[in-house]
Amino acid sequence: MQRGGGFHGYHRLPIHPTSGLQQTDMKLKLPEMMNTNNPSTDDNECTVREQDRFMPIANVIRIMRKILPPHAKISDDAKETIQECVSEYISFVTGEANDRCQREQRKTITAEDVLWAMSKLGFDDYIEPLTVYLHRYREFDGGERGSIRGEPLVKRATDPGPYGMTSFVPAFHMGHHHNGFFGPASIGGFLKDPSTAGPSGPTAVAGFEPYAQCKE
């Protein structure tokens, strides 16, 4: 599907191995952050397969379905555009994070760089939930990637262990419960008052205690 020449660098090429297509493609503006003034990078651009430049559309749609009303439909061009928007977003935030990283003369982008970039770019609303997820990631994902999923936490009702909490719901399942995902109320509802969380007794908590994990 040919598109008008608005999209920075993520134009959809027909499946074509050669780089000759580049000249026949529409007016293409590469984003400043990609800093591509040399033609060799353009060649690399068009030899990257479409599936490498976008998130898989099925995954994107699946995420959207968690939010949308049950019978909502999405037009095909909206789906594809959202797919492209996602890639733009990733590049945009990454570029900003990388700038900071380089300014501080480091070579590796860290989570802090990313969070800083998001705040700078105006996505402050994301900082809180991301910080929570990050803490959980640091606690649990070190050596247990993938393998712990579904393992019962039955023990925790009686033995709080070092964490002092018994249950909490994976954050992304919130989408099922209300459409106002980004309303201030929903974010506030998700994040319990941190001053009340923290290692406490073996209380059974039916809600969310994400900050119980924070060792601030």
Add this chain to the structure above:
Amino acid sequence: MAEGEEIYTEIVQSSLPVGRVKRIMKLDKEINKINSEALFVITNATELFVKFLAEKSSEVAIEKKRKTIKLEHLRIAVKRHQPTADFLLDSLPMPPPAQISAKTDRSRKISDNDSVPVGTRRIDSFFQKGP
């Protein structure tokens, strides 16, 4: 829910494949290395962004009494959120040119009646029901 019988996952796992996220990040030749935490944060942030676009586009579609979310709804949703508009608006595919000129003519007539400069497009010219 009986106490002690819930099964919850502890790890946060996004619906998006992290390998693909990383590949997209690496399209920018200036990017050197990304640590796994950063990748995790970006992947989850991206998922939040998808949800945001879905929610806001859906709101626009509902405003216009449509069940199908269309590109124009997405565009309006993007415009309404300044940080998103700043980086994304220019990237969206252009609306069909025929529609734009028709709307401009119509809006010019309207604006002549108001005391705004000639040629100003009213914002609701974008919101006319299309074909």
